[in-house]
Amino acid sequence: MPSGAQDEADIADRIYEAAFVTERWPGVLEAASSISNSASGAIFAFDDSGLVRAVSEPNVQALLDELMAEGNWQRSDCVQRMLSLRPPSFVRVDDFMTAEEIARDPVRIRSSAFGIGSHICSSVVMPSGEIVLFVFQRWHRDGIYDQPVIGRLDGLRPHLARASLIASRLRLEQARNTVQALRQIGLPAAVLRASGQVLAHNDLLEDLSEVFLPTAGGGMALADASANALLQQAIARNEDNGVVRSIAVPAAKSRPALIVHLLPLRRDAHGIFSGGDILVAATAVSASALVPSPSILSGLFDLSPAEARLAAALATGRSLGEVANESGIAVKSARTYLDRIFQKTGTNRQGQLVALLKSTHPFG
Numbered sequence: 001m002p003s004g005a006q007d008e009a010d011i012a013d014r015i016y017e018a019a020f021v022t023e024r025w026p027g028v029l030e031a032a033s034s035i036s037n038s039a040s041g042a043i044f045a046f047d048d049s050g051l052v053r054a055v056s057e058p059n060v061q062a063l064l065d066e067l068m069a070e071g072n073w074q075r076s077d078c079v080q081r082m083l084s085l086r087p088p089s090f091v092r093v094d095d096f097m098t099a100e101e102i103a104r105d106p107v108r109i110r111s112s113a114f115g116i117g118s119h120i121c122s123s124v125v126m127p128s129g130e131i132v133l134f135v136f137q138r139w140h141r142d143g144i145y146d147q148p149v150i151g152r153l154d155g156l157r158p159h160l161a162r163a164s165l166i167a168s169r170l171r172l173e174q175a176r177n178t179v180q181a182l183r184q185i186g187l188p189a190a191v192l193r194a195s196g197q198v199l200a201h202n203d204l205l206e207d208l209s210e211v212f213l214p215t216a217g218g219g220m221a222l223a224d225a226s227a228n229a230l231l232q233q234a235i236a237r238n239e240d241n242g243v244v245r246s247i248a249v250p251a252a253k254s255r256p257a258l259i260v261h262l263l264p265l266r267r268d269a270h271g272i273f274s275g276g277d278i279l280v281a282a283t284a285v286s287a288s289a290l291v292p293s294p295s296i297l298s299g300l301f302d303l304s305p306a307e308a309r310l311a312a313a314l315a316t317g318r319s320l321g322e323v324a325n326e327s328g329i330a331v332k333s334a335r336t337y338l339d340r341i342f343q344k345t346g347t348n349r350q351g352q353l354v355a356l357l358k359s360t361h362p363f364g
Helices: 003-020 022-036 058-070 077-085 099-104 106-114 147-184 225-241 294-301 305-314 320-327 331-345 350-358
Strands: 040-047 050-056 116-125 131-139 189-192 198-201 212-215 219-222 245-249 258-264 278-284
Touching (some): 058 106, 077 099, 099 106, 116 147, 147 189, 219 225, 320 331
Antiparallel strands (some): 258 278
16 A cells, blocks of 8 residues: 555544544544644534634644634634535635735734644534534645645545544434433433533423423523523633533422532533533422531532622521621621622522522532
8 A cells, every 4th residue: 555545544544533532633633734734733613603612733722722712713704704615625715715805814814923824624514503614724834735635635534524423423422321311310401512502401301391491593591580691691601611500490389499500511622523511400409407618609609709608607597797797897798799699699588598508509
């Protein structure tokens, strides 16, 4: 077997390995870069909400972090053109752009300053509706991609597409297994993408249809308006910092009060293909004389240390004035803390807050 063909056969094997051993994707990109004289390669996954996940070779990780954090991709004609075109084979991105568009494109400006010039791109449309872009880039000094090199990457494209589809199905199955495992211990649960779209849920969550409501685009909402505002805020913040939140849902005639917990499923290379980003689980509030520690309350409800100490003290039955005096703070400051606690826990009265805190247990 010629050396070039042998290299490509080896890369194809590595591609299929990455479908099952998902941490291998950066190594696959490095191998594909090596046969195409590329500076680096990257994979970007988009859904209806935009860019949701990405992975690259380590040498351009700083550039990728800027692209993700600052939202430059949204202002990039190059990115938008490729999303619209959805090229079924690798193409030179510049062939579909004017010189003026390239010159003003924020992604290309930053990439050029980094030393990167020519880009090529291909896409795979996933059964989930996501669009995955495979992008390779060259250093300025190495010139543009010629057709023979593009042909070599096109030879890998069917393997990339099949492996992507396999990885996507495996990730979806993993999400289903997660929520079913929680079902076995009696927890209603769902796995969401960072955008809030539900990937999988169990039947216990379906039984709470008066609590959890479907939304347009396959999302999730809470029927209680105050609790839902906290839920949507937590989903949005999870994209930035993987926030952990617990949200109180008031009791109704047919059910006790609930606490809805959001836990981040950390986004990294293994989550590139239809990966879940957020685990949602619900636990019932049960009567208890136990008062959680300030550190637990801080984690459950995203309280500051001062807010958590105040909340824990109030849960012992003392008045706001007593707690303020014992803590050496003004009652006015204590009221300010209490207002923030109400907002974060979805409560609006001190008695309601105390009842919630005394019956709250940490999830997990």
